[in-house]
Amino acid sequence: MLVLTRKKNESIIIADNVEITVVEISKGHVKLGIKAPRHVSIHRKEVYDAITQENIQAAKVTAEDIIKLKNIFKKGGDGK
Numbered sequence: 001m002l003v004l005t006r007k008k009n010e011s012i013i014i015a016d017n018v019e020i021t022v023v024e025i026s027k028g029h030v031k032l033g034i035k036a037p038r039h040v041s042i043h044r045k046e047v048y049d050a051i052t053q054e055n056i057q058a059a060k061v062t063a064e065d066i067i068k069l070k071n072i073f074k075k076g077g078d079g080k
Contacts, residue, residue: 006022007022008022008023008024008025009021009022009023010022017036017037017040018034018035018036018040019034019035019036020032020033020034021033021034021035
């Protein structure tokens with residue numbers, strides 16, 4: 001991990017197209033401003049972790065799920 005010290009209004013650049021600026025420092029909190037291209041996803045870590053866990057859960061498929069899906073297509077869509 002790279003650790004940098006920055007003061008208010010100072011920035012760091014990541015990969016030529018992401019700029020992170022210290023906007024405000026107060027009461028143990030740091031407010032950051034981030035400039036990045038629209039295609040770059042930016043999330044707080046706890047949100048990113050939640051998204052990752054949801055994606056892992058959504059990707060889990062059981063043999064029973066496959067059989068149910070097969071039956072839905074075989075019987076015309078209602079699965080009965």
